[in-house]
Amino acid sequence: MSKEEIYTIPILDAFNTDCECPFCHLSDSLEKDTIDFVLGPSYMDVSIRQITNTTGFCPTHFAKLFNETNRLGMALILESHMKKVRQDLEDRMNSDKPKGFKMGKRTALDPVKDFTDTLVDHCYICDRIQDFLDRYMDTFFYLWKKDSSFRVLVTASKGFCIKHFGQLYGIGEHVLKDKDFQDFKTDLIAIQQTNFDRVIKDLEWFITKFDYRYENESWKQSKDAVSRSIQKLSGIKP
Ligand SMILES: [Zn+2]
Numbered sequence: 001m002s003k004e005e006i007y008t009i010p011i012l013d014a015f016n017t018d019c020e021c022p023f024c025h026l027s028d029s030l031e032k033d034t035i036d037f038v039l040g041p042s043y044m045d046v047s048i049r050q051i052t053n054t055t056g057f058c059p060t061h062f063a064k065l066f067n068e069t070n071r072l073g074m075a076l077i078l079e080s081h082m083k084k085v086r087q088d089l090e091d092r093m094n095s096d097k098p099k100g101f102k103m104g105k106r107t108a109l110d111p112v113k114d115f116t117d118t119l120v121d122h123c124y125i126c127d128r129i130q131d132f133l134d135r136y137m138d139t140f141f142y143l144w145k146k147d148s149s150f151r152v153l154v155t156a157s158k159g160f161c162i163k164h165f166g167q168l169y170g171i172g173e174h175v176l177k178d179k180d181f182q183d184f185k186t187d188l189i190a191i192q193q194t195n196f197d198r199v200i201k202d203l204e205w206f207i208t209k210f211d212y213r214y215e216n217e218s219w220k221q222s223k224d225a226v227s228r229s230i231q232k233l234s235g236i237k238p
């Protein structure tokens with residue numbers, strides 16, 4: 001079984017799910033699985049602990065982990081992560097200054113600044129989600145190229161959030177041949193605009209419903225129009 005085939009089922013499931021972006025849907029379940037994994041079977045696993053010690057977590061995921069019930073697991077993860085951060089900082093402070101470092105002028109090569117920047121830029125959960133999403137994107141194009149029924153499924157979907165729309169557009173430009181990319185681009189933009197129109201229409205009706213003349217009318221599909229608009233624009237499900 002090729003690696004694309006392994007990821008085909010989650011991709012098809014996501015495109016068969018009623019949502020504003022199948023990749024956000026995949027990302028949400030990856031996030032949930034990874035949080036359960038971090039505070040479940042993995043936190044006593046030395047190899048995983050070595051990674052979380054180095055990367056730590058972003059503010060969003062620290063908050064989500066804190067809200068879980070395994071406080072002892074969290075304390076153990078934090079204890080070894082904090083000790084590692086303290087040690088790494090000490091090592092960086094004591095390390096030789098790199099070439100290009102000028103006294104009195106801090107540059108990006110400063111080992112301490114490089115250390116803090118790297119720590120801030122990484123999160124075990126975000127990195128794992130992105131790693132899987134990259135494979136799902138590869139699988140998307142594998143299916144797009146070989147399976148016409150998948151194209152039908154994508155065309156019938158509700159489109160994507162702006163971030164994942166942009167990623168599909170960018171990756172498509174690299175992995176598809178010129179002519180195929182032109183066709184893909186046309187289809188992708190049509191799907192996106194049609195579905196932006198759908199959400200805008202729901203939003204308009206939601207606003208109209210606040211006019212007393214329409215208060216007895218049905219909400220139609222508009223009750224969650226504000227939440228779905230934010231999902232379309234940002235990928236975040238409020
Ligand atoms: Zn998305």
Ligand SMILES: [Zn+2]
Pocket residue numbers: 057058059060061123124125126127
């Ligand atoms: Zn994160």
